[in-house]
Amino acid sequence: MLRLLTLVSVPQLRASWGRTMLVIAGTLTGVALIAGINIINTSVLASVRDTVLLIAGPADLEVTLGVGEVGFAEDTVDTVRTDPDVRVAVPLVRGTVALADRPGEVLQLFGADLVAEEDLQRYAVTAVTNRRELLRALESPRSILLTEVFARQQNLQVGDRVRFALPMGAEELVVQGLLRAEGLATAFGGRLAVMDLAAAQRWLGKDGRIDQIDVVLRDGADANVVERRLQATLPPTLTVAHPASRGLQYEGILASFQAMLTGLSMLCMVAGIFITYNTTSTGALHRAFVMARLRRLGATSGQVFRLFMIEALILGIIGTAIGVAAGMLLARLLTGMVTESMGVIFQLRFPTNAGTADPRQLALIAVVGVGATLFASWFAARRVAAMDPLQVMRVTTSDPEAPRSMWSLIAWPIVLIIVSAAALVAEKHFQSIAWGNFGATLWNASIIVISIPLVRALAPLCSAFLERVFGAAGQIAATSVFRTTTRTGVTVAAIALVLTVGITISSLVTSCRDSLRRYFAGFLAGDLTVSAVSTEGGWLETPLPGRIAEELRAIAGVRNVELGRVISGQPYHGQRIGLLGLSDTAFEPSRYPAGWFQEGDPATAAEALRRGAGAMVSVSLSDRARLHLGDAIELDTPTGTLALPIVGVVTDYISDRGSVILNRRLLVERWLDPTVNRFTVFLEPAASLEDVRAAIGRTLGERFRVKILSLRELLAYHTQQIDRAFAFTDAIQLLVIIVTIAGILDLMLSSIAERRRQLAVWRLVGADDQAVLKAIVLESVTVAMLSIFLGAAVGLVTAWIWITINFRYLLGYYVDFRLATAAMAWYAALVLLMTIAAGYSAARRAIGQPVLEGIRYE
DSSP states (O other): HHIIIIIIHHHHHHHTHHHHHHHHHHHHHHHHHHHHHHHHHHHHHHHHHHHHHHHHHHEEEEEETTHHHHHHHHEEHHHHHSSSSSEEEEEEEEEEEEEOOOOOOOOEEEEEEOOOOHHOOOTTBSSSOHHHHHHHHHTTTTEEEEHHHHHHHTTTTTTEEEEEEEEEEEEEEEEEEEEOOSGGGGGGGGGGEEEHHHHHHHHHTTTEESSEEEEEETTTHHHHHHHHHHHHHHHTTTEEEHHHHHHHHHHHHHHHHHHHHHHHHHHHHHHHHHHHHHHHHHHHHHHHHHHHHHHHHTHHHHHHHHHHHHHHHHHHHHHHHHHHHHHHHHHHHHHHHHHHHHHHHHHHOOOOOOOOOOOHHHHHHHHHHHHHHHHHHHHHHHHHSSHHHHHHHOSSSSSOOOOOOOOHHHHHHHHHHHHHHHHHHHHHHOOHHHHHHHHHHHHHHHHHHHHHHHHHHHHHHHHHHHHHHHHHHHHHHHHHHHHHHHHHHHHHHOOOOOOHHHHHHHHHHHHHHHHHHHHHHHHOOOOOOEEEBBBSSSSBBOEEEETTHHHHTTTEEEEEEEEEEEEEEEEEEEEEEEEEOOOOGGGGGGSSSSTTTSSOOOHHHHHHHTTTTOOOEEHHHHHHHTTOOOEEEEEETTTEEEEEEEEEOOOOOOOOOOOOEEEHHHHHHHHOOOOOOEEEEEOTOOOHHHHHHHHHHHHTTTTTOEEEEHHHHHHHHHHHHHHHHTTHHHHHHHHHHHHHHHHHHHHHHHHHHTTTTHHHHHHHHHHHHHHHHHHHHHHHHHHHHHHHHHHHHHHHHHHHIIIIHHHHTTTOOOOOOOOOHHHHHHHHHHHEEEEEEEHHHHHHHHHHHHHHHHHTTT
């Protein structure tokens, strides 16, 4: 076998280097995407865990409400300090702030009760200035510490006065010290600021509230014992746990999104397998004459088969090795976009350090990559090894397709479709992401067994049409396309799969965009929306003081102002859901979009919501938690457990895991939160929108950094956020499209090479170059149209599966299905154009060869 590899395989693979590179590229594409997504997932989780531990510092235990995004009463820290094994209990608050003049420069602000040098040392707050002087300086409510990294980026120094956009207004703060890149100062890429606890509470609008208590135990104390003791002492709504457990909670939050990325990468691996199959099939048939000569010289069919498989193994190893390396590069390129997408979806700011890889997982991916190459090459190797060498040498290198009954071709698609449907039913029943990914991947893999009977069924109709309309050129094209329905079917499947990927992702974006537009244009619509310029991590703006509403109401032309507050990190049965608190007038039934209520009566629900005697839940939360009209939902609040009857089940998009809509007065009373994310302004009928907008700007003036958006601008803002959330998918589609286009070109060139004698004889008996060119272009157009037909049909079903089933369990959003018809037309035009271009290129090559050379070929 080594001699055959050296004397036969290496020269042939080198001679057809383009096809060899395409086999490697097919493996490389799938492996690079899977490895890249895996590295991104691993990096994000590792960064989240590191950040949680950095924030916790030396804490043995943490006290939080949920994952620490909902504040609770500050006096809780006194209860913790009474425990005999607690040495230190440090209360913390945190929030998002920005530079007033550069709102895109966002920082995570931490307020800590730092009263001694020991506290600074405990959290590795290593300041450039003297620690004692630093502690004295922090007593001022306008003192702030920045990291050296951020100060260097913004050209700031100790003593500089910097204007910050804070939730309580734009204020000038003094940089009292710089934090070296150690410990806490390395979190969030250095975009972090530290203040005294009381000052941070004041500027963040969290007077009397804290977000977390770090507990340091005495030497020798048993953390598990203290944990149980504190849990029994503190209110049941609070959680006492080891800091590392919060990292595990975030892993659970991100698991669904990462499963979606895995599902997309597996879809691309399927595309890579199809490309490799097509390329190895054309390559094997192109080399069939040489293999037949080997058989005549004494080589057995088994040796020929093993030779092909060893070649596939070598190429698979090369493609996998390059793919893993490319995946590392891809991870670096895509990490920013993926983490930005996570921020939009989960309303969190994630660290963006890239490059963390799990060697065991990469090894498994490598095995999958090599295995996929061997699987894709096995069919071609078996077929060429089984050829009769005398027939191959006597006749042609065309693919001698064995006759197969139509029923045997149809049976496999039916089986695979049934299994795929069963997996999707299991996903819905068990709410299992794994079943969903399995069902979706199997459905897309079944394209290959759908395409073959489809091509065979359409062959008579297409052949008759081509011959009747285009004459001899059409007959030649039909004969070429349908002489081997298996290989044509696989080619059609490979192209159709690219269409499927594009249609699915485009339809997902279109569905999200359309659903959100109707949601914000109906239920939350107003003439103007006033909010902060900075966001908390995704689309949600940082909160502002509720008192702004009175100033807005006093402006001439303003009829009403509604207040909306979103709390993203509300815990519910181990999930992180959202709360939406609204003013009384927001519950007017006439405002509700058509079909918005899934359960309940709008008028009855509005009356209960205005009284604070009920809550509405989103469809996603209702489905996930089995909550329905009339049930009671119990929510953990800083003031204890709150039970509210469910008065309506509605479609809502505030949180990925579901949301609860209630009266804002309850948020103020039970969550101790008087801040507001958005003020929705309604104008008098005769008022000028631009005049009122200008008056709002003058009223709020320099005190607050706000944006004032009309309804059209608000909808454009949310459209932009959706585009941010799915930006990373463009790179995935582009990579698959490039490799598939190369595969199309290889197929057409190989097809022409196999029929050189046929085309030469046709030209010899009188066909001119234009007739040959026309026949080959018709051949490529036929393949393209079959691919578009199959891709549109499968893409429609795949998009429906992902949007109405998978997306609900992967990301939790129940969006209405909208087919991206414009994108479908664009992708179809691209496939048609590139296939015609490939056919034209192959045709020019065919007519460029001498006729006598073509006749001598065999």
